[in-house]
Amino acid sequence: MKIRFVGLGLVIIFLCSSPAHAGAPLDTVQVNSNKVLDVLRDPKLKPASAKEIKKKKLEVIYAEMFDEVELSRRTLARNWNKLNDAQRKEFVHLYHQVLEKAYADKILSYTDEKIVFDREAVISANMAEVYTRIITSSKEIPIMYRVILNDGTWRVYDVVVENVSLVQNYRTQFNEILAKNTPEQLLEILRKKVKAS
Amino acid sequence: MRILKLIWVPAVLYAFLFAGCAHGPQAVSTSAPQAESLQLRLVSDTTGSEPPDVKAPESPSPYDDYTDEEESLDYPEEGAQADLGKIADPIEPFNRAMYEFNDRLYFWVLKPVAQGYSKVVPESARISVSNFFSNLWSPVRLVNCLLQVNPMGALTELMRFWINTTIGVVGLFDPASSEEINLQAQDEDFGQTLGFYGVGQGFYIVWPVLGPSSPRDMVGRIGDYFAYPISYLDPWYVWSAVRGYEVVNDVSLRIGDYESLKDAAIDPYVAMRDFYVQYRQKRVEAKGTKPKPVGESAETRPSPTGPMDRIFPLNREEP
Numbered sequence: 001m002k003i004r005f006v007g008l009g010l011v012i013i014f015l016c017s018s019p020a021h022a023g024a025p026l027d028t029v030q031v032n033s034n035k036v037l038d039v040l041r042d043p044k045l046k047p048a049s050a051k052e053i054k055k056k057k058l059e060v061i062y063a064e065m066f067d068e069v070e071l072s073r074r075t076l077a078r079n080w081n082k083l084n085d086a087q088r089k090e091f092v093h094l095y096h097q098v099l100e101k102a103y104a105d106k107i108l109s110y111t112d113e114k115i116v117f118d119r120e121a122v123i124s125a126n127m128a129e130v131y132t133r134i135i136t137s138s139k140e141i142p143i144m145y146r147v148i149l150n151d152g153t154w155r156v157y158d159v160v161v162e163n164v165s166l167v168q169n170y171r172t173q174f175n176e177i178l179a180k181n182t183p184e185q186l187l188e189i190l191r192k193k194v195k196a197s
Numbered sequence: 198m199r200i201l202k203l204i205w206v207p208a209v210l211y212a213f214l215f216a217g218c219a220h221g222p223q224a225v226s227t228s229a230p231q232a233e234s235l236q237l238r239l240v241s242d243t244t245g246s247e248p249p250d251v252k253a254p255e256s257p258s259p260y261d262d263y264t265d266e267e268e269s270l271d272y273p274e275e276g277a278q279a280d281l282g283k284i285a286d287p288i289e290p291f292n293r294a295m296y297e298f299n300d301r302l303y304f305w306v307l308k309p310v311a312q313g314y315s316k317v318v319p320e321s322a323r324i325s326v327s328n329f330f331s332n333l334w335s336p337v338r339l340v341n342c343l344l345q346v347n348p349m350g351a352l353t354e355l356m357r358f359w360i361n362t363t364i365g366v367v368g369l370f371d372p373a374s375s376e377e378i379n380l381q382a383q384d385e386d387f388g389q390t391l392g393f394y395g396v397g398q399g400f401y402i403v404w405p406v407l408g409p410s411s412p413r414d415m416v417g418r419i420g421d422y423f424a425y426p427i428s429y430l431d432p433w434y435v436w437s438a439v440r441g442y443e444v445v446n447d448v449s450l451r452i453g454d455y456e457s458l459k460d461a462a463i464d465p466y467v468a469m470r471d472f473y474v475q476y477r478q479k480r481v482e483a484k485g486t487k488p489k490p491v492g493e494s495a496e497t498r499p500s501p502t503g504p505m506d507r508i509f510p511l512n513r514e515e516p
Contacts, residue, residue, distance in 0.1 A: 069259035080263040088260050102461030137320065139450070150259070163479035164472055172283070172471035173463045193463060 025128035025147040026120040028154040032065035033115055033132070040110060055104055062100075067155035068092055070148055074157060075170045076178075083183045091183075094190040095170075101194065112137075128154070284411070284474045285400040295403040296466045302406060303455060311449040318449075325369040326446045330427075331382065332361050332368025337424040341385035345393045347484060350383040357382065384480060387424075388417025392481035401470055409473040 039045065039057045072092045073080050083091060118131040126149035134141045146158035146167075158167040177186050286292065315323065335358040342350035357373040357380045364372050373380040391413050392398075399412035410418070422428050427443075430436035462468035 067259075073259075073261075073263050077263055085260060098461075098463070102457065106457055162476070163483075164475045168475060169468055169471045170463070173467045176464065176467050189463065 023120065024149075025122070025154045026117060026130050028065065028147055029130045029132065029145050029156065030117045032061050033117075035061050036107065037115065040108070051108065054108060058104060058107065059100070065156055067148060067150055067157045068096055070150065070155070070157040071095070071167065075167050076174055077171055079174060079178045079183075082178065087183050087187060090187055091190070094187065094194055097194045098190060110134075125149075284398055284470065286470065287400055288402065292401060292403040292470075293466050295405050296469065298405050299403065299408055300459075300465075307445070307448055308452060311445050311452060314445055315449040315452070320450070323446055323449055326443075327450060328361070328365070328371045329368045330443045330446075331371070332358065332365070333426050336426065337387070337421045338383045338385050340424050341387055341390045342383050344387075344390045345385060345484070347383070347385075350385065350484070353380050354383055356380055384483070386417055387420030388414040388477070389481045390420075391417055392477075398474070398477070401473075409469060414477065 036058060039054055039061070042054075044050070045054050069092055072088070072095050075095065076083070076091070080088070114135045116133045116135060118133065120131070121129045123129060128147050130145045130147060132143050132145070134143060142162055144160040145156045146160065147154045148157050158165055160166070174186065177189065181189075318326075335354050339351050339354040339358070342348075342354060360373040360378065360380070361368050361371055364370075372378060374382070396413050398414070402410050402412070402415075404410055427436060427439055430439055458468060458472065459465045
């Protein structure tokens with residue numbers, strides 16, 4: 001009798017959970033974050049010489065986890081329309097490098113931090129927010145990921161750290177630059193930034 | 198010589214002391230930008246110089262044009278206004294100069310001092326010091342919870358103060374935040390209270406030493422000053438020294454945060470301004486601080502530091 005109920009329960013669970021998002025947004029974040037942690041904690045990659053290898057591995061994970069084009073479009077918002085196709089492609093590329101330079105080393109410096117995956121909030125059929133926290137010895141940092149479903153895959157397009165949206169922060173900066181400069185000049189500023197750092 | 202020292206040290210510290218003004222930007226702009234963006238949309242609707250936004254949604258290329266609808270989906274609470282979170286910056290040249298000044302002050306003075314200090318004092322001790330001061334900020338948080346008609350928040354603060362002052366050994370530890378008790382500090386201050394009643398930020402202003410602020414948050418800071426017990430230390434240089442020490446201790450716990458923000462920015466001044474605006478706005482919107490979700494969770498949670506507090510070390514204030 002009991003077993004039957006369990007069986008029925010399982011069937012119901014399967015039925016309910018089959019459609020596209022059964023925690024899929026949260027999975028995207030969780031699975032990839034755990035991969036990052038695996039890389040960071042891999043004893044074989046401990047020596048400082050392995051830093052470049054680690055960076056390569058992180059890059060692969062990043063590509064799976066983030067929707068770069070979406071991230072770029074939303075950062076530029078209406079200004080995106082001012083760029084032609086070639087400029088858009090280059091922007092995506094440069095923006096990627098800016099972010100990589102800014103955050104790769106930071107991420108590599110993490111070791112014994114803990115990540116807690118709290119919950120996901122579905123915003124619409126193809127958008128969701130995933131709430132996480134990074135816990136370090138001295139502080140706890142809430143990080144929220146905005147994820148979007150494109151081509152059947154959930155990917156991150158914005159990271160909100162302690163209520164401050166990365167996309168919005170860069171958007172403000174690019175808006176300001178594009179108010180006085182052409183898209184080409186913006187790209188030039190980014191090229192310099194990438195080279196300099 | 199001694200006198201000089203007496204004057205100089207407190208002068209710098211003085212600045213820190215008053216530095217709480219992390220208080221908020223916020224709704225300043227709610228109505229104005231709304232109108233602005235509406236207007237923008239109207240204009241673009243009628244000019245027709247741009248290709249129509251409506252593309253066949255069946256086969257969207259990721260490189261497609263951006264539409265306002267996406268914006269509203271993206272940030273539902275903000276509607277289609279990409280401009281929200283903006284703050285007027287009429288005195289930008291002055292602000293930029295002050296930003297430069299504070300930047301140097303951080304790298305030349307505050308950071309070396311904090312680094313030296315953290316070499317001598319272990320992190321656990323510094324966290325306890327931070328907890329101790331955080332506990333003393335309780336009156337500020339409590340009063341502002343009350344002012345914002347948040348009795349639960351006020352009660353939480355009262356309980357926290359009682360628990361941390363007794364079990365937490367005069368506030369050196371923060372058992373109230375532990376998973377078992379789960380009473381989180383309510384991040385409220387007077388600037389937020391003003392925001393709660395609809396007072397806008399006004400405009401952006403960067404004070405030397407104190408950092409990013411606005412007229413509203415400046416008033417907020419002055420209000421908080423009176424609710425913070427340390428303010429009543431006498432004579433003034435004792436107060437200055439204590440407050441200065443608090444700042445150095447806090448900075449020592451988050452060296453590197455300002456650096457990463459700066460490195461990541463294309464225009465650090467604008468990045469900082471936006472940071473300040475977003476951060477303060479969200480803090481006004483958030484009513485108190487909810488208990489942590491149950492489940493796996495933090496071990497120790499020292500003081501409630503937000504990014505502003507970390508990124509604007511000079512600008513630190515506890516609530």
